[in-house]
Amino acid sequence: MxxxxxxxxxxxxxxxxxxxxxxxxxxxxxxxxxxxxxxxxxxxxxxxxxxxxxxxxxxxxxxxxxxxxxxxxxxxxxxxxxxxxxxxxxxxxxxxxxxxxxxxxxxxxxxxxxxxxxxxxxxxxxxxxxxxxxxxxxxxxxxxxxxxxxxxxxxxxxxxxxxxxxxxxxxxxxxxxxxxxxxxxxxxxxxxxxxxxxxxxxxxxxxxxxxxxxxxxxxxxxxxxxxxxxxxxxxxxxxxxxxGMSEMQQRHELAKQATRSGLLALGAQLWVPDPVASALVTTVVLPPHMDRKTFLSRRNIAGADMTAGVGPGTERLVRLNHTGQRATEEAVLANLTAFSQALEVHGHANDLDTALKTAIATYRR
Missing domain, CATH: 3.40.640.10 (Type I PLP-dependent aspartate aminotransferase-like (Major domain))
Incomplete structure (x- = not known):
């Protein structure tokens, strides 16, 4: 800074x-x-x-x-x-x-x-x-x-x-x-x-x-x-x-749906089913044998915000933040890019281009 x-x-x-x-x-x-x-x-x-x-x-x-x-x-x-x-x-x-x-x-x-x-x-x-x-x-x-x-x-x-x-x-x-x-x-x-x-x-x-x-x-x-x-x-x-509050809530919902669809395109395992998933952050279960601290050390993509889950039961979870002013298309795409690159560094092949297109499609409906 x-x-x-x-x-x-x-x-x-x-x-x-x-x-x-x-x-x-x-x-x-x-x-x-x-x-x-x-x-x-x-x-x-x-x-x-x-x-x-x-x-x-x-x-x-x-x-x-x-x-x-x-x-x-x-x-x-x-x-x-x-x-x-x-x-x-x-x-x-x-x-x-x-x-x-x-x-x-x-x-x-x-x-x-x-x-x-x-x-x-x-x-x-x-x-x-x-x-x-x-x-x-x-x-x-x-x-x-x-x-x-x-x-x-x-x-x-x-x-x-x-x-x-x-x-x-x-x-x-x-x-x-x-x-x-x-x-x-x-x-x-x-x-x-x-x-x-x-x-x-x-x-x-x-x-x-x-x-x-x-x-x-x-x-x-x-x-x-x-x-x-x-x-x-x-x-x-x-x-x-x-x-407007309704518009703000809709913006968070769009960010949630775009993030979830993009992560699924990357082959990620979502932690929370859609009906009980918050529109604030999306949590993902890391692949087996992947160290969370090492994974998060690879998240340095401009505009991305990925952090560890907090509390009991979250030891394998990573959070993609789309809260507040981060509930935007640009922030969602940055998070997906960071997640994709961290996977790739750890030997997990994925299709970032498809994931980004899938997320963008949520905003174009």
Whole structure:
């Protein structure tokens, strides 16, 4: 990376205080909700920890769906706060099945909350959010959804699905920075958050956010604002709204389908079946006896972004990234070229020309 002068990022003017509420409303519109939206000045993992820590207390029973390390962390945070946590762990690097969720709900009729991740960029899977949310709604169970990766790449209708708490971040499909995140909270969730063990005077306290932000008219944030992050979020939302959410989701879907068709033309083994594959990254199983670290060392093609899978069950997986501004034809072709050349270096003959033509055909339909 060339040396650059970043001094233009210093001495940033204050972000207009009246625009914080505007940003919250714009984020709510992207999420499909009229619920309260909290602005969290941190990467989304802190927002997720704040949700779990604020909810957790003795007497609360949670069904926590684990399909990546993020689900594991969320369950641990709930348990540390005294909640009775039933962890439903999906097969390694696979989505949870609806049947497994139904069985756990039947076995535990006293569940109060259900938590899950929508799309997993760690493994490229998509959990059946709509169906799971419907099950929870039928039983009067509050639903908490980690939609950090999925928002913008997949449809997210918080109010339509009855999601009580949703956590999002702009750094994935929305192609913003990672320094801010947002939480939507329903009236029913606020009721559950009111308990004696709720954290206070803490960055993890949602009640502090409510009292110091919502209850005071959303005129100023409860902590010192980071104007650079808010200007960046505003710019990201400008770009998202100019394109349109449905168009952005379609762009991700095209990138997914073009990547999958190109990889199949290369003879690659796709990890996730199409109906449960995320539109954010595509995961591939490396051929037997091929070292992943060595394979990835050959990925140096301009514009390509191939990385290792993350978490249990991903030890043989490689991810081709087509998230956010990378959900383009050019990025897809660069990824396929890098994958093809890495195969070839390892003695696996393949037809790159056919793969590229196959991928391009997806964009010409």
């Amino acid at each position: 060339p040396n650059r002068d970043w001094s233009h990022l210093l001495d940033i003017p204050s972000f207009p205080a009246e625009n914080y509420a505007v940003l919250a409303d714009r984020l709510g519109a992207l999420m499909g909700t009229r619920n309260d939206v909290l602005l969290i000045q941190a990467e989304a993992v802190l927002a997720l920890e704040a949700v779990a820590t604020s909810l957790a207390h003795p007497g609360l029973k949670a069904l926590n769906i684990v399909s990546s390390p993020y689900g594991t962390w969320f369950g641990n945070w709930l348990a540390e706060g005294g909640a009775d946590v039933v962890n439903l762990t999906a097969a390694p690097a696979q989505p949870v099945t609806l049947e497994a969720v139904k069985a756990e709900l039947e076995h535990h009729p006293d569940i109060d909350i259900l938590s899950l991740v929508h799309a997993e960029s760690a493994s490229g899977i998509l959990n059946p959010l709509e169906e799971i949310a419907a099950l929870a709604r039928e039983r009067g169970i509050l639903t908490i959804v980690d939609a950090v990766a999925s928002v913008g790449g997949h449809a997210l209708d918080v109010d339509g699905l009855g999601i009580d708490i949703a956590v999002i971040g702009p750094q994935k499909a929305l192609a913003g920075t990672a320094g801010l995140s947002a939480i939507s909270v329903s009236p029913a969730a606020w009721t559950l958050l009111q308990h004696a063990k709720a954290p206070r005077i803490s960055m993890l306290s949602l009640l502090d956010q409510k009292e110091q932000w919502l209850d005071l008219g959303r005129h100023s944030l409860p902590v010192t604002p980071a104007p650079l992050e808010f200007f960046a979020l505003q710019a990201a939302l400008d770009r998202v709204e100019a394109e």
